[in-house]
Amino acid sequence: MIQLKHGFRILDEHCRGCLSCMRACPTHAIRVKDGKARYRAGNCIDCGQCLKACPHSAITATTWPLEHLDRYKFKVALPSPVLFGQFPTGITSTHIADGLRTIGFDAVRDYSVEVGMVSRATADYVANWNGAFPLITVTCPVVVRLVQVSYPRMVEQLIHVQLPRELAARELKRRFAAELGLAAGDIAAIYITPCQAKTISILQPAEEVESHLDGALAISGVYNAIVAYANTRKNDGGGAEEPFLHSAFFLRWSAGEGLGDVTSRHGTLRVTGLANVIQVFDDIEKGRLRNVSVLDAYACWSGCLGGNLTVANVYVTSSKLQSLISRLPETDAETSAEIERRYPCEDCALARPIRPRPVQGSTGTLRERVRTMELAETLRAALPGLDCGLCGAPTCRDMARDISTGEASSRDCVFLSTDRLRRLQQLYLSTGHA
């Protein structure tokens, strides 16, 4: 089994074992042992709920430091459309792009053309599909990992089309290598990301290939520098040049409307928020969701606009983007021509299929696994069913399973062992931060 890379780390020195992250985790991937939280890497889908839930800042996200860029001769930024909704009025898309150059980027690209290509490729993919419905979009990496881990038989329903940022990275390397006479390895394509999960999808794409991107910088990591730069420009009256953004549909991609063709031609259901996505997936499994061709699913309830690495208020971002969209033409002649030219001759399909990553009970012979499962059912009946979490597992069901596999002991349950309560008192009352 391939080791999953993850974007979160628990800092033991800050962790107080308060159970907040364990309770927040939708895939039950956290256990608290001896007063410290621990990940079960196989179950983690990188949604970042733990990071949000932790009251002690004990969970950190992996990002690339800015210095990472120094290794490359030519650095190109590919900003998520979300970036353009982050700044106060008066800071234009041109300021933002130029601001990125001052940080050390040699070029900044919008990927309208690739959004157009992916929108088309997706529509064709849906039209030619003859397997099970609904098909599921792959824009949100958390949704993809959720399917791989918790709904493994639905992986074939993931739309196997590349993401715009990946196509854009592939193209810009080809192009700048030719124009500047550089090796592709000297050129860095860096995504400016609204969330941690997209960083992970670059570190380790779901389809087990190398990403065309070389890294990601958080929107929150570039924000201050852009604001500082833009303020100097506003004072000397800059920002009158050719605007950086040319078309509205690039910005629509961030709002999940970039699917264009697909939404209008096929029955599309947009679902946001991890709990809602899980509920809809359960309904699909129960056969209760019919006549839906495409499920456009996002782990964040606000779509990508409220990603965990953004800065601005999500409502303000949404309003700013809508205002920008209304002022820009839907598309421009140059972008349309470029889509027409490239779409027929570029492969937009994922290089490899996305495979399931089921985690539970997959060790031992079938007979042993059945025995373990039945043992877990017996144990569960003996537990109180209150899901108090004091044993260090989020639910009694998880605890029963952990005991059946030898990863926990029934003596960790406060109802079954008063000794446990005494140990918890020592652990939690003596640390002196009550």
Place this chain on the structure above:
Amino acid sequence: MCEELLRRQFEVRGRDFDKAGDTSAEVRSILTDLGLDPDVVLRAALVTFEAEMNVVMYAQKGTVTFVLTENEVRVDVVDDGPGIPDLELAMQEGYSTATDEMREMGFGYGMGLPNMKKHSDVFLLESEVGKGTHVGCRVHLGQR
């Protein structure tokens, strides 16, 4: 070789559309927890779903028996429904005796039995008019 490793029985009530799908969800969850091949899980869950839907739509009550052996998943559904007068006709794709109400709910496209056969490695259909129907499906586990 064919010793039973696991056996579960579920009662399914006719006309209970609210609970329809729960049995197949349970079967799916058990097989997933056991780490079986997703394809096997999908097929076993599909045949169970179609079987329980037939009970919900046509019978007062039925029993779904789920058995796991080293080699296969067995799903047997016995109901007390009206029975099927013409088995050959019932196996035709698109043939359905569903009411408009059932169709409005998204069922009754005449694909239930054909789908069950398609996803089973062994498929058995027995019926007696006025008494009920027995559908038996076997899904082989394959190499693992």
